[in-house]
Amino acid sequence: MAMFGGAYNTIAFDAAQCDGCGDCMTACATVKTGTVDKTRSRIQIVDSADDGFELALCRQCGDPKCVTVCPAGALTKDGASGVIDWNAAKCVDCLLCTVGCAYAGIALDAGSGHVAKCDTCDGAPACVPACPHGALKYITTSRIYNEVGDWEDLFAPGLAGCQGCNTELLMRHTLRRVGPDTVLATPPGCVPGMGSVGFNGTTGTKVPVFHPLLTNTAAMLAGIKRQYKRVGREVNALAIAGDGGASDVGFQSLSGAAERNEQMLFMVVDNEGYMNTGMQRSSCTPYGAWTSTTPVGQGSGGMPSQGKTQDAKNLPLIMVNHRCEYVATASTAYMEDLYDKLDRALEASKRGFAYLHVYSPCTTGWRFPTNQNMEVARKAVETNFVMLWEYNPRDGLQFTRPVDDPLPVTDYLKAMGRFRHLSPDQISHIQSKVVENLAFVKQMAHRQSA
Amino acid sequence: MEQTKYLVVGSSHAALEAVTAIRMHDATGSLTLLTRDPHLPYSPTVLPYVVSGRSAPDGIFLRDEKFFADQGVQLKRGTALKALHTERNAAELADGSEIAYEKILLATGASPAIPPIPGIDTVSYHVLRTLDDATRLNAAIKQSKQAVVLGAGLVGMHAAENLVKVGAGVTVVEMAKQLTDGYFDAIAAGLIEKAFTDNGARILTGSRVVKLAPSAASFGTPATPATPGVTLTLESGATLEADLLLVATGVKPNMDYLVGSPVEHDRGILVSDTMQSSVANVWSAGDCAQAKGFFTDDKVMNAILPDAAEQGRIAGMAMAGDSGLKKYPGGVPLNTYHFFGRHAISVGSSKVPEGAEVLTRFDEVSGRYLKAIFKNGCLLGIYGVNEFFDGGVMCQLILRRIDLSPVKERFLAEPMTVGREIMSKTWR
Structure with missing residues (x-):
């Protein structure tokens, strides 16, 4: 890897979870000094006088001042791991590094008489598992940036998507992952609208792409995959469809392909409506949501109109009941989780039908600022409005990012305009549906893994 | 004539940081690094440890040839800058050749200032500024039985400690009333002095x-040829005999090459907040x-390592x-000093302006x-002996x-902990 430009793993601290127990410091001191002397720990939790706990820890800076002020060449930034290494043989104990660092990340260890700093324990930091409260996490998302960034982008440069849409991320990254030996089906929806089927007689992807009808995506893709198999060529059959094309009129061919266990990866980008044609409701639109066909207003016959009056269909759970090779839900706010599932879905698609349902907030149709897409996606998960899980016939259904202490669903609803009109009754209906859905999926997880 | 877009003169911290900063923004523009030193880049600050033998002379280099090759930098070692012809953007070198530059950085550092003591040109003495000085001094201290160090700054005190440790009798002669004047106050200097006298130094x-x-x-031993000794006469009339004399009475900037050039200079080369001299392209x-001091609008000499790195980076970016360039905030004095297993750290102003409050504990x-100087609740300076605190954090507080008024008592009791707390809350 290059000296600069890579991304690195990092230790993250969530002060809200910390109770100052000091177990992280004990673990660090034990591993690094063979003592339980917390003052010798490389991670220092500081008890703030007025509130909570603060942190002093090497940030493994990209532009490290400790390195620039070391007169002895004893500190170096490791381009591969990102860790700033300290060379005991070269160090002259001058302490200038402690003057250079603005974060108290390198300090005198009185027990040894030398400076000491975090080296992330060679990628397995002892402090993180020692924390009983989840206040420390070792973030390894950098793998995605470093590995995936090197893979070929198979989508055309430039897109016609709405500002702030996360679907470009999904399209580019999914195609990077499945690679060039792929045939892509994109039925009518936002994905072709953003450019997958191309402009002016050229395709928008560097892999063969076709534009089936909303109704026959899975059927056409199954036929193409079978023909390739007949001529002895290994290709990935990939569909990227919207929720309308999958859960409404496309459902018949989707269900059929799943039942026949056709070898394909069917990805649904669920933005909870027909967003590219003017924001009409779909069977995935949640209760209470405004769409152009579930408007908010005076209504007729004395019945005010307050958004959608039915609950959303839970399409991924229906797919589980096809006993597919693989079914999972995912969110672009949790990319590591999404990538793990993409890996497993691709692998499963070589054996049979793999289904990946990605919740995809829509800046235009849901009415929130264009810089809030990831935040809205995250809030959906943090409130249990949507749940991240995966299923395969052997292990059953399992949560991959369980949320034990969910935020109230209003935190999610308030993040966007399509729920602005909700009455207290509607909100309590939604909150009770969240509880009910969670209980239902938990029951499935319990039953199937038992 | 040789041509280069960027000509960096010097090869220590300021020059190296400038090279990095230039390459961050301009990956391909031709860049030449010129240094009078024959060696790869090293830091003058590490030299006391070469003298003591702790650092191997070949293990102190801050960059290797590969770095310069990888960065597309032409490295010209062992050639000094002789004259600067700013009217035609050309640098004249000691070997008579010239390099035409588009932009030049003068990071030529300093040399020992030799005091005009009568008779100094009749005796042999050591100085310590270059690697060659250090290896010579390293060899000499092993032979020394009776040494005199002129100047009780950090260079002199480091050398004195090394001499004590090899068993030589050492006398340090300092004009000022205390040693390490300007870095540490009288109490701290007293602690340092006591450590030395306890170990037999005078x-x-x-x-x-x-x-x-x-x-x-004659101080020769049977194994080695006689070394010419030095007799020092003090103001009091007393005399000292020395087989080794180290002159460490301070440094003066290297800027002889400016003779006849319009580049304005006073005690050093006068620069703006972006390290630019009075002349274009320099x-x-x-x-x-x-450059500007943090505590004063006057331009000051702040010849310390962290400031050199900071200035070099700003110059390179400019x-x-x-x-992304941010203007130089002004130099803050910073020093660390290790002596006989103890340490002293000083951050900020040692001066106590009118209306300032001085808090100490001993x-x-x-x-x-520990000593801290406050004005209007803000920290101006903090000094510690055997009291570790994070100097970088203190520097940011300054x-x-x-405003540290609400936590002043706690801060004085536990500067490290309270500093970290404020750091984590304020700029984490």
Whole structure:
């Protein structure tokens, strides 16, 4: 890897979870000094006088001042791991590094008489598992940036998507992952609208792409995959469809392909409506949501109109009941989780039908600022409005990012305009549906893994 | 004539940081690094440890040939800058050749200042500024039985400690009333002095050498040829005999090449907040530059390593036209000093301006000493002996002018902990 430009793993601290127990410091001191002397720990939790706990820890800076002020060449930034290494043989104990660092990340260890700093324990930091409260996490998302960034982008440069849409991320990254030996089906929806089927007689992807009808995506893709198999060529059959094309009129061919266990990866980008044609409701639109066909207003016959009056269909759970090779839900706010599932879905698609349902907030149709897409996606998960899980016939259904202490669903609803009109009754209906859905999926997880 | 887009003169911290900053913004523009030193880049700050033998002379280099090759930098070692012809953007080298530049950085550092003591040109003495000085001194201290160090700054004190440790009798002669004047106050200096005297060194502060002469005494041993000794005569009339004399009475910027050039200079090369000199296309950084001080609008010499690195980076960014450039906030004095297993750290101003408040605590048993200077609740300076705190955090407290009034008592009791707490809350 290059000296600069890579991304690195990092230790993250969530002060809200910390109770100052000091177990992280004990673990660090034990591993690094063979003592339980917390003052010798490389991670220092500081008890703030007025509130909570603060942190002093090497940030493994990209532009490290400790390195620039070391007169002895004893500190170096490791381009591969990102860790700033300290060379005991070269160090002259001058302490200038402690003057250079603005974060108290390198300090005198009185027990040894030398400076000491975090080296992330060679990628397995002892402090993180020692924390009983989840206040420390070792973030390894950098793998995605470093590995995936090197893979070929198979989508055309430039897109016609709405500002702030996360679907470009999904399209580019999914195609990077499945690679060039792929045939892509994109039925009518936002994905072709953003450019997958191309402009002016050229395709928008560097892999063969076709534009089936909303109704026959899975059927056409199954036929193409079978023909390739007949001529002895290994290709990935990939569909990227919207929720309308999958859960409404496309459902018949989707269900059929799943039942026949056709070898394909069917990805649904669920933005909870027909967003590219003017924001009409779909069977995935949640209760209470405004769409152009579930408007908010005076209504007729004395019945005010307050958004959608039915609950959303839970399409991924229906797919589980096809006993597919693989079914999972995912969110672009949790990319590591999404990538793990993409890996497993691709692998499963070589054996049979793999289904990946990605919740995809829509800046235009849901009415929130264009810089809030990831935040809205995250809030959906943090409130249990949507749940991240995966299923395969052997292990059953399992949560991959369980949320034990969910935020109230209003935190999610308030993040966007399509729920602005909700009455207290509607909100309590939604909150009770969240509880009910969670209980239902938990029951499935319990039953199937038992 | 050789041509280069960027010509960086010097090869220590300021120059190296400038190279990095230029390359961050301009990956391909031709860049030449010129240094009078024959060696790969190293830091003058590490040299006391070469003298003591702790650092191997070949293990101190801050960059290798590969770095310069990888960065597309032409490295010209062992050639000094002789004259600067700013009217035609050309640098004349000691070997008579010329390099035409588009932009030049003068990071030529400093050399030992030799005091005009009568007779100094009749005796042999050591200085310590280059790697060659250090290897010579390293060899000499092993032979020394009776040494004199002129000047009780950090260079002199480091060398004195090394001499004590090899068993030589050492006398330090300092003109000022205390040693390490300007870095540490009288109490801290007293602690340092005591550590030296406890280990057998003699410290003569407030004392001036008025005459130097070759010594009649011979200090040769059977194994080595006789070394010419030195007789020092003090102001008091007393004399000292030395087989080794180290002159460490300070440094002066290297800027002889400016003779006849319009580049304005005073005690050093006068530079702006972006390290630019008075002349177009000419920048300066490090120990030869005279830049704004943080505590004063006057331009000051702040010849310390962290400032050299900071100035070098700013100069490099300015030269490359990097729009991320932030102006130099002004130099804050920073020093660390390790002596006989103890340490002293000083951050910020040692001066106590009118209206300032000085808080100290001192434990004579443990030798722990702390002093902090505040004005309007903001920290101006903090000094510790055997009291570790994070100097970088303290420096930010000063630079950001953070009001510490609400935590002053706690801060004085536990500067490290309270500093970290504020850091984590304020700029994490």
